[in-house]
Every structure is written in C-alpha cells, then in structure tokens.
Amino acid sequence: MKEYKFDVAKITDEVVAWISNWIKANGNDETKVVVGISGGKDSSVVSALLVKALGKDRVIGVMMPNGIQKDISDSKQIAEFLGIKNYTININGAYEGLVSAFKESGISDFGSVFTTNTPARLRMTTLYGVGAATGNCRVVNTCNLSEDIVGYSTFYGDAAGDFAPINKLTTEEVIAIGDYLGLPSNLTHKAPSDGMCGKTDEDNLGFTYHEVNELARKNEAGPNAQKIQAKFKANKFKINIIDLPCYVPDLPLYFEF
Numbered sequence: 001m002k003e004y005k006f007d008v009a010k011i012t013d014e015v016v017a018w019i020s021n022w023i024k025a026n027g028n029d030e031t032k033v034v035v036g037i038s039g040g041k042d043s044s045v046v047s048a049l050l051v052k053a054l055g056k057d058r059v060i061g062v063m064m065p066n067g068i069q070k071d072i073s074d075s076k077q078i079a080e081f082l083g084i085k086n087y088t089i090n091i092n093g094a095y096e097g098l099v100s101a102f103k104e105s106g107i108s109d110f111g112s113v114f115t116t117n118t119p120a121r122l123r124m125t126t127l128y129g130v131g132a133a134t135g136n137c138r139v140v141n142t143c144n145l146s147e148d149i150v151g152y153s154t155f156y157g158d159a160a161g162d163f164a165p166i167n168k169l170t171t172e173e174v175i176a177i178g179d180y181l182g183l184p185s186n187l188t189h190k191a192p193s194d195g196m197c198g199k200t201d202e203d204n205l206g207f208t209y210h211e212v213n214e215l216a217r218k219n220e221a222g223p224n225a226q227k228i229q230a231k232f233k234a235n236k237f238k239i240n241i242i243d244l245p246c247y248v249p250d251l252p253l254y255f256e257f
Helices: 008-025 041-054 072-082 090-103 110-135 147-150 170-182 201-205 209-218 223-242
Strands: 032-036 059-063 085-088 138-139
Touching: 008 032, 008 041, 008 170, 032 041, 032 110, 041 059, 041 072, 041 110, 059 072, 072 085, 090 110, 090 147, 110 138, 110 201, 147 170, 147 223, 201 209
Parallel strands: 032 059, 032 138, 059 085
Antiparallel strands: none
C-alpha cells in the first residue's frame, strides 16, 4: 500500500462533493437531511459538512437527551454555530415506557447492553420519525472508521441511517476536518463517549483510538493490536449487514471490510 498522507483540504472538498452528489442521486434539490446532534466531534463535523454541501436550510439537527443530559449545551452550541434548524426531543418517556412494558411482561433484569443500546435505537427511531414528519428527508449516519473497527456503535442504532459521510475516516481525520472548518475546538476535541455510561470510549475499550488509527492507516501495531484485531473480527458482521453508502477516501486501510 502507498504511504499514508492526509490532505485535509482535499478530503474535505471530496466529502462535501460526495454528499452533494449522493443527495442529488437519491433525492432532489429540496431534499433535506436529518442528523442527530450529540455535541461531540462526529455529529458536529458531519453537520458542518452537510451545511457546506447543501446549505443550512436543508439541514435539520435533532438533540435527543434521555432525561437530563449534562452536556446538552454542546449540542446547542454547534446548532447555533451553524445556524441550522433544530429540535430537542427527550426520549426518556419512550425509554421508561419500554422498560415498564418489559417489567409488566415479566422481564426485570436489565444489563448494560440493554441500558446502553436501547436508547441508541430509540434515537435512530426518533431521527426517522422527524424525517417522516418533515417529509423528503434522508437520515445521516455519523459513525467513523475507528468506531466501526472496534465495534463501538449500536447495531441498528447509531450504526443505521441512509448514508454515512465519515464512515471511512478515522477519529483523528474527523478532528482534522473539524479544525480545518473552524469548528469550536471544545466540540471537535471532546473525548468520545456514549453519553450514557459515564465513561469515555477509550476508558471502556482499554486502549486509545490513536492506536487503532495507527494500525488501520499505517499497519503499525501497538501493545493492544491483537485485542483490536479480535474486536474487529467479532464485530465485522455488523458492518457487513449495515453496508451504507459512504465516502471512501483514497487512503491506505489495513482492515478488510
């Protein structure tokens, strides 16, 4: 494979063009996009790319706290920064209603898989609901390559959507695009977290995304290379099933999807 070199200006222009072309091919000049805004780098950068590709009037941001979200001000910050229309839809009533229905059926033991993944799936349902209510919308996936390699997305939750602009870009590449676009650094450099368990992604994984990225782009193995490869192998089926249209950069990748 060729040497890894990331040209942020070139890649940014290519992603913007890809979004514009995909919407033209799968919609029309009035088609809008619906994107979940968490306040982190991925949704912030994707929202900015959407605005550049389509204009702010065709981008709808949706904030979806599950009860009280301590950092929801970050979500509001990027929506205001970009000037996009946005809604806040609290999913807590739906989540608690589902939990109550489970208990009534006789299921009362809920582990972390349920409490983490169920809200993520309710959020994807909410995005499609907003799209249906608005009409002529496409729902955007905001997952990145680094998360997909280690399986850090929810199957049919945030891993779903109609198209995925940054699906083949690493966490560090996404941050570089955010910086290039002049987005608030407190959002683009925010430690990635699911916002539900109280820990960062890297706390839960036991290794850094930087190590994942070095392995993915340069084939440089760090101390957790075997663990990363094992996670990729265990979660690859999710990516193969939910194979969304995405921008694919001309960059080396040492993982076979």
